[in-house]
Amino acid sequence: MEIKDNAYTIQGLKVLDICEEYGTPLYLYDADKITTQLNKLQEAFEGLNVRFKYAAKALTNINILKLMKKQGVGLDVVSIQEAWLGVKAGFEPKDIMYTPNCVSFEEIKMAVELGVTINIDNISILEQFGHEYHDTVPCCIRLNPHIMAGGNTKISTGHIDSKFGISVLQMRHLLRVVETNNIKVKGLHIHTGSDILDAEVFLRGAQIVFDAAQDFKDLEFLDFGSGFKVAYRQDDATTDLKQVGSRLKEAVDKFNAEYGREMEIWFEPGKFLVSEAGYLLVRTNVIKTTPATVFAGVDSGMNHLIRPMMYDAYHDMFNLSNPSGTSRVYTVVGYICETDTLGKDRKLNELREGDVLAIKNAGAYGFSMSNNYNSRFRPAEVLVINGEAKLIRKRETLDDLLRNQVEVDL
Numbered sequence: 001m002e003i004k005d006n007a008y009t010i011q012g013l014k015v016l017d018i019c020e021e022y023g024t025p026l027y028l029y030d031a032d033k034i035t036t037q038l039n040k041l042q043e044a045f046e047g048l049n050v051r052f053k054y055a056a057k058a059l060t061n062i063n064i065l066k067l068m069k070k071q072g073v074g075l076d077v078v079s080i081q082e083a084w085l086g087v088k089a090g091f092e093p094k095d096i097m098y099t100p101n102c103v104s105f106e107e108i109k110m111a112v113e114l115g116v117t118i119n120i121d122n123i124s125i126l127e128q129f130g131h132e133y134h135d136t137v138p139c140c141i142r143l144n145p146h147i148m149a150g151g152n153t154k155i156s157t158g159h160i161d162s163k164f165g166i167s168v169l170q171m172r173h174l175l176r177v178v179e180t181n182n183i184k185v186k187g188l189h190i191h192t193g194s195d196i197l198d199a200e201v202f203l204r205g206a207q208i209v210f211d212a213a214q215d216f217k218d219l220e221f222l223d224f225g226s227g228f229k230v231a232y233r234q235d236d237a238t239t240d241l242k243q244v245g246s247r248l249k250e251a252v253d254k255f256n257a258e259y260g261r262e263m264e265i266w267f268e269p270g271k272f273l274v275s276e277a278g279y280l281l282v283r284t285n286v287i288k289t290t291p292a293t294v295f296a297g298v299d300s301g302m303n304h305l306i307r308p309m310m311y312d313a314y315h316d317m318f319n320l321s322n323p324s325g326t327s328r329v330y331t332v333v334g335y336i337c338e339t340d341t342l343g344k345d346r347k348l349n350e351l352r353e354g355d356v357l358a359i360k361n362a363g364a365y366g367f368s369m370s371n372n373y374n375s376r377f378r379p380a381e382v383l384v385i386n387g388e389a390k391l392i393r394k395r396e397t398l399d400d401l402l403r404n405q406v407e408v409d410l
């Protein structure tokens, strides 16, 4: 978002006008920002035989999936339902990587029938997979390298207590299952969670994959997951992509030479592509002064953006309606009957009742984690693309809340 003549705009459109047209609360996405982020990744990993698979769970609106497809990006899905959405959006099954956790073998079979690449993350399923398919369906294996990345254990998946992946400490067992069932392993995968800052940590993960790869003879790709950090605060450090890119290229070149084949290198960015492209726009309902705090109560809450309460995530915000107002301190809270703080002790340009606040970094895990708690409708979604604001999801109505309820005689 840019500020021009005291008004915030996206691609030249006034954001307050978009709020007038579609109402609040509203999820607003800037397609240009998604493209910019993708270009950054493409540049950083230029020298590699690289494929990007957008992690759909970050933001699953079908138009966003189509936009990714148009940009030449594949898809990473974590459920059969996301795989179906991907196919609906026009992805070829072969461009979809299916990385589920703790799903039934029935669901895995459905994914095999759909033709997507199966990423297996536990030995029990691997055995069942081997019994059923032997070497007829090549698969990928998700390893857990036990690298702790990021500050919050809720978003870190690589640590020793994590439920994700097959531990690298179980390599011998894993290889026995692969060999005795004649399973064809065409890829190895790690995904250690969000917020890797350090090229060093990234390379350590990669090295574990290179070491493990020596024991598999049919590999075509190595998938390093995601975890590129984006800035949530203005002065947050972000992943030095250029450095990760050049260090990884060195390491991959060396690996390829030893292994005797050129690996495809896959990444599955979610947050990196869509987080900063999205804003949750909310209207201030009430300014409420208590003996200790000035609360700004807005027409949204943890039902629409759960990250602050669930992950203690910091989402920056600013007042769209009064960009030059005096700076004051507010605690911004939602309208849900829970303590649902969106931002504590924030310095904002004076907020008046009726003012619209923009909450940043709402593109990833915003709408996709939203719910109907308190029987509130989920917001509409609008995408700004080619200089036009387009409604890509209608605001819910009472019918949506009642849709699957069955009224019986009581």
Ligand SMILES: *Cc1c(COP(=O)(O)O)cnc(C)c1O
Pocket: 055, 057, 058, 076, 078, 099, 191, 193, 194, 195, 225, 226, 227, 228, 268, 269, 270, 271, 272, 364
């Ligand atoms: C969630 C997820 C991602 C995306 O993570 P981000 O932090 O949003 O980039 C990538 N791969 C897998 C397997 C995931 O589960």
